[in-house]
Amino acid sequence: MAKQQKSRVNDFVLKIANVNGTGSASANALIMKTVFRMGIPVTGKNFFPSNIQGLPTWYEIRISKDGYLARSGSVDIMIAMNAQTYTRDLQEVAPGGVLIYDSTWPRDRLLARPDITIIGVPLARMCNEQFANVRTRVLMKNMAYVGALAALLDLDRAVIAKLVEETFAKKPALLESNTKALDLGYDYARANFECPLPLRVKTLNKTAGHIMIDGNTAAALGCVYAGATVGAWYPITPSTSIMDAFKAFCERYRKDPKTGERRYCIVQAEDELAAIGIVLGASWNGARSFTPTSGPGLSLMTEFLGFAYFTELPAVLFDVQRVGPSTGMPTRTQQGDLLAAAYASHGDTKHVLLFPRDPRECFELAVTAFDLAERLQTPVIVMSDLDIGMNDWMCKELTWDATYRPDRGKVLSAAELEAAKTFHRYTDVDGDGIPYRTLPGVHPRGSYFLRGSGHNQYGGYTEDSAEYQQVLDRLAKKWRTAATLVPQPEIRRSRQPTKWGIVAVGSSDSAIDEALDLLAKQGVYADYCRVRAFPFGKKVTQFLEQHERVFVVEQNRDAQLKTLLMAETQYPSSRMTSILHYGGLPMDCRCILEALGQAAAAGVAA
Amino acid sequence: MTSIAKPKIVHSGLARNVLGLTVRDYEGGMSTLCAGCGHDSITASIVQACFELGVPPHGVAKMSGIGCSSKTPAYFLSASHGFNSVHGRMPSIATGASAANRDLYLLGVSGDGDSLSIGLGQFMHALRRNLDMLYIIENNGVYGLTKGQFSASADLGAKNKRGEENRQPPIDPVQMALALGGTFVARSFSGDKEQLVPLIKAGISHRGFALLDVVSPCVTFNDHEGSTKSYEHAREFNLRAIHTDFVPPEEEIMAAYDEGDVLPVELHDGSRLLLRKLANDYDIGNRGEAIEYLRTRHRAGEIVTGLLYIDESQPDLHGANSTIETPLNQVPYEQLCPGPESLAALQKRYR
Numbered sequence: 036m037a038k039q040q041k042s043r044v045n046d047f048v049l050k051i052a053n054v055n056g057t058g059s060a061s062a063n064a065l066i067m068k069t070v071f072r073m074g075i076p077v078t079g080k081n082f083f084p085s086n087i088q089g090l091p092t093w094y095e096i097r098i099s100k101d102g103y104l105a106r107s108g109s110v111d112i113m114i115a116m117n118a119q120t121y122t123r124d125l126q127e128v129a130p131g132g133v134l135i136y137d138s139t140w141p142r143d144r145l146l147a148r149p150d151i152t153i154i155g156v157p158l159a160r161m162c163n164e165q166f167a168n169v170r171t172r173v174l175m176k177n178m179a180y181v182g183a184l185a186a187l188l189d190l191d192r193a194v195i196a197k198l199v200e201e202t203f204a205k206k207p208a209l210l211e212s213n214t215k216a217l218d219l220g221y222d223y224a225r226a227n228f229e230c231p232l233p234l235r236v237k238t239l240n241k242t243a244g245h246i247m248i249d250g251n252t253a254a255a256l257g258c259v260y261a262g263a264t265v266g267a268w269y270p271i272t273p274s275t276s277i278m279d280a281f282k283a284f285c286e287r288y289r290k291d292p293k294t295g296e297r298r299y300c301i302v303q304a305e306d307e308l309a310a311i312g313i314v315l316g317a318s319w320n321g322a323r324s325f326t327p328t329s330g331p332g333l334s335l336m337t338e339f340l341g342f343a344y345f346t347e348l349p350a351v352l353f354d355v356q357r358v359g360p361s362t363g364m365p366t367r368t369q370q371g372d373l374l375a376a377a378y379a380s381h382g383d384t385k386h387v388l389l390f391p392r393d394p395r396e397c398f399e400l401a402v403t404a405f406d407l408a409e410r411l412q413t414p415v416i417v418m419s420d421l422d423i424g425m426n427d428w429m430c431k432e433l434t435w436d437a438t439y440r441p442d443r444g445k446v447l448s449a450a451e452l453e454a455a456k457t458f459h460r461y462t463d464v465d466g467d468g469i470p471y472r473t474l475p476g477v478h479p480r481g482s483y484f485l486r487g488s489g490h491n492q493y494g495g496y497t498e499d500s501a502e503y504q505q506v507l508d509r510l511a512k513k514w515r516t517a518a519t520l521v522p523q524p525e526i527r528r529s530r531q532p533t534k535w536g537i538v539a540v541g542s543s544d545s546a547i548d549e550a551l552d553l554l555a556k557q558g559v560y561a562d563y564c565r566v567r568a569f570p571f572g573k574k575v576t577q578f579l580e581q582h583e584r585v586f587v588v589e590q591n592r593d594a595q596l597k598t599l600l601m602a603e604t605q606y607p608s609s610r611m612t613s614i615l616h617y618g619g620l621p622m623d624c625r626c627i628l629e630a631l632g633q634a635a636a637a638g639v640a641a
Numbered sequence: 642m643t644s645i646a647k648p649k650i651v652h653s654g655l656a657r658n659v660l661g662l663t664v665r666d667y668e669g670g671m672s673t674l675c676a677g678c679g680h681d682s683i684t685a686s687i688v689q690a691c692f693e694l695g696v697p698p699h700g701v702a703k704m705s706g707i708g709c710s711s712k713t714p715a716y717f718l719s720a721s722h723g724f725n726s727v728h729g730r731m732p733s734i735a736t737g738a739s740a741a742n743r744d745l746y747l748l749g750v751s752g753d754g755d756s757l758s759i760g761l762g763q764f765m766h767a768l769r770r771n772l773d774m775l776y777i778i779e780n781n782g783v784y785g786l787t788k789g790q791f792s793a794s795a796d797l798g799a800k801n802k803r804g805e806e807n808r809q810p811p812i813d814p815v816q817m818a819l820a821l822g823g824t825f826v827a828r829s830f831s832g833d834k835e836q837l838v839p840l841i842k843a844g845i846s847h848r849g850f851a852l853l854d855v856v857s858p859c860v861t862f863n864d865h866e867g868s869t870k871s872y873e874h875a876r877e878f879n880l881r882a883i884h885t886d887f888v889p890p891e892e893e894i895m896a897a898y899d900e901g902d903v904l905p906v907e908l909h910d911g912s913r914l915l916l917r918k919l920a921n922d923y924d925i926g927n928r929g930e931a932i933e934y935l936r937t938r939h940r941a942g943e944i945v946t947g948l949l950y951i952d953e954s955q956p957d958l959h960g961a962n963s964t965i966e967t968p969l970n971q972v973p974y975e976q977l978c979p980g981p982e983s984l985a986a987l988q989k990r991y992r
């Protein structure tokens with residue numbers, strides 16, 4: 036054993052390198068949940084290939100007593116289970132860190148890192164001796180490294196046992212083999228190494244009232260709670276698990292146990308063009324409907340999005356963004372669809388966007404999205420991303436207000452239509468730019484002809500400039516109303532007055548949060564405005580105006596958020612500095628530290 | 642979709658249907674299509690069929706895509722909701738509408754361009770879902786609205802107005818529908834109201850996807866010699882294979898018929914169809930034979946019309962999904978939201 040570093044408790048990164056398709060997901064989740072149940076803030080990021088079996092996959096677990104949920108940017112303990120990536124994994128370990136490998140096969144030639152501790156555990160050999168079935172041997176290697184880690188990191192074995200018991204409650208044979216594998220690893224580590232390592236965990240009580248959940252599951256729950264009944268989709272990574280989860284929840288909560296009748300309808304469409312069409316057909320009839328998708332699907336949906344904007348139909352979309360352009364890297368994360376979503380479709384078209392920062396906000400903003408879509412009679416796109424959607428995040432428990440009732444917006448009932456003398460679909464009765472609508476089949480007086488072609492305020496066909504412009508101008512007015520109804524930004528003021536501001540959306544939040552703490556320690560201060568919706572609204576423009584320099588942090592190459600700010604506010608672009616992170620892995624705070632650090636050194640505009 | 646409001650003059654002598662409505666109540670705006678366009682005749686048949694059937698106009702949703710044909714919903718049932726979607730995508734809108742409100746009468750009108758080129762995928766998938774709707778293709782072999790390009794239904798060797806010949810084989814929606822499991826497959830001719838009206842009624846009453854392909858000549862771009870979608874050609878080569886009588890639920894079957902000649906079919910709403918063979922060599926109710934028959938007759942230059950295949954036993958979208966009877970858009974929110982206790986209980990698994 037080489038050099039030991041000084042003790043570091045509850046503050047390090049563990050990374051597991053594996054081959055996909057070898058069943059390591061449950062082992063990795065077990066480590067993470069154990070830490071979580073020990074009361075220590077933890078987060079897990081899965082870096083998986085766009086492939087089903089045989090390619091490298093990594094799982095990175097950050098344990099942070101301070102509750103930082105972004106990646107830290109370095110790796111302290113590497114479990115190198117993949118011979119293919121071994122060299123690279125070895126290099127990635129930070130000086131003073133630890134590498135754990137399967138010593139069944141000697142790797143002497145590759146162990147040249149005197150600055151780290153290298154621990155060999157004969158995982159394959161032990162499992163081959165203990166288990167007869169070939170697949171079991173592969174799977175149990177994963178549990179064996181969890182066992183070894185339990186000893187090395189001082190994970191609470193009772194917590195592990197409980198979790199394993201819960202998982203395999205109905206499968207006693209699996210419970211037995213998994214427990215055995217855990218013990219193999221644990222006993223070997225205890226017998227051969229000094230346990231625990233200086234990098235270790237210790238029970239805390241910082242996770243009470245929290246859960247570990249991924250954004251797609253939370254978004255699906257939001258759809259269920261918002262009362263969505265129609266879901267249409269075409270499978271695409273990383274959005275697929277939204278519909279999987281929606282279906283599972285509906286089967287649980289929306290299926291009559293006696294008759295088997297369902298109070299929901301999911302249509303797996305032939306493509307995304309159809310998926311959005313189905314959503315519009317359903318929402319035209321007053322059902323809350325939604326479609327989850329990702330960049331390529333959003334591109335296909337654009338014609339209908341413009342149609343929905345112009346005909347004023349509600350729709351809720353979840354764009355779980357992945358790396359573009361084109362097919363890009365389907366299993367990597369980005370915020371690359373901001374412009375494509377904001378202005379999707381030809382003609383003067385704009386769409387309401389919501390930006391969740393974590394799974395909890397996926398839940399909350401899903402509900403908000405339905406309310407806004409119906410209130411504003413327009414598509415609302417929830418801009419999640421792969422990092423939020425598919426990784427398990429620690430966040431505050433979801434809560435539900437029993438008094439919530441959906442805002443169905445301005446929909447005329449049969450009684451109201453009966454009482455009304457006339458009904459005109461596109462007239463601005465209330466002066467807020469939002470007209471009244473009717474649903475098919477409700478009342479003879481409510482009938483109208485919905486069309487994407489030019490129409491006047493009465494819903495009639497027109498090719499008359501003035502009539503057409505009146506409708507278009509009212510839509511612009513509705514857009515201004517939207518700016519007053521969308522969720523407000525979240526503003527974090529620094530402890531010292533500052534002329535610097537940071538603006539960002541979505542999942543960049545955790546990295547910014549950590550960066551601001553670290554910068555403050557260096558005497559560099561910035562306020563932070565986390566934009567939660569487009570159109571931006573007054574609070575966002577005020578924030579901009581309050582600051583001499585604004586750093587716009589985002590996860591794409593072309594500074595799309597900055598472009599939106601330039602297009603939609605008066606704030607001069609010369610006072611905006613972009614901080615861009617677009618390699619496809621979740622953001623860590625280093626790029627922010629660097630940019631603000633450099634600006635501070637250069638004495639930029641204060 | 643220009644349409645001019647038509648003055649509504651109700652003569653006291655006009656017949657009334659089961660709802661007490663007159664045929665006027667099923668009319669729409671004045672058509673702005675070319676005089677003599679086949680689509681206008683189909684419009685007239687739709688008005689007639691809906692009136693006779695006594696469908697509540699406001700319970701009908703008129704669905705269409707883009708094209709001259711897709712404009713026609715503005716010319717019938719002005720008391721109904723209309724949805725003029727984008728080119729080729731009406732089937733998805735109809736799917737969503739049906740998903741949300743299974744009580745709607747969905748009446749779709751499309752063109753051969755709308756359904757067989759840009760919208761071929763959506764058309765086929767709506768059929769595959771057995772979406773409960775009547776889907777009419779007003780088939781003229783050309784793109785009327787964009788001024789006469791060949792459509793995918795143009796026959797091999799058919800000539801356009803400039804004398805150019807079409808060299809690609811046609812897509813026949815009827816053969817495709819049969820091959821893909823369509824549960825109601827019919828063809829007619831816009832000029833044959835006697836055949837068309839009962840087919841529209843049957844299509845509306847059928848539970849599932851009713852495809853009605855109607856040869857509908859475009860007088861402006863495809864009614865010349867050398868066209869196989871002209872009035873003259875359609876009249877000459879129309880091969881009526883099946884005669885369909887539509888008997889509404891409240892009526893008794895009066896005519897006596899021989900078992901061998903007539904196939905009675907009961908529809909889910911209680912109405913009945915009497916299918917009578919006109920072409921002796923046609924085998925009603927045999928999907929494979931139907932396709933073969935169509936191919937053979939098409940090779941001989943004939944256009945086979947009538948209700949060529951029906952299967953009332955297949956589940957529609959909602960049958961396959963086991964959706965509750967109450968339309969989803971009418972299910973109270975309280976029956977949709979699991980509530981705070983469930984949410985708290987559920988989250989145990991995320992700890």
Ligand SMILES: Cc1ncc(C[n+]2csc(CCOP(=O)(O)OP(=O)(O)O)c2C)c(N)n1
Nearest residue numbers: 708709710728752753754755783784785786
């Ligand atoms: C996306 C898109 N592409 C092209 C068009 C132009 N376009 C309008 S109608 C039409 C063809 C319509 O043909 P068909 O469905 O046969 O209707 P018809 O006019 O013959 O009744 C086309 C290509 C369009 N509206 N949208």
Ligand code: SF4
Nearest residue numbers: 675678709785859860
């Ligand atoms: S162009 Fe053809 S299809 Fe269009 S209205 Fe005229 S006749 Fe009918």
Ligand SMILES: [Mg+2]
Nearest residue numbers: 752753781783
């Ligand atoms: Mg046509």
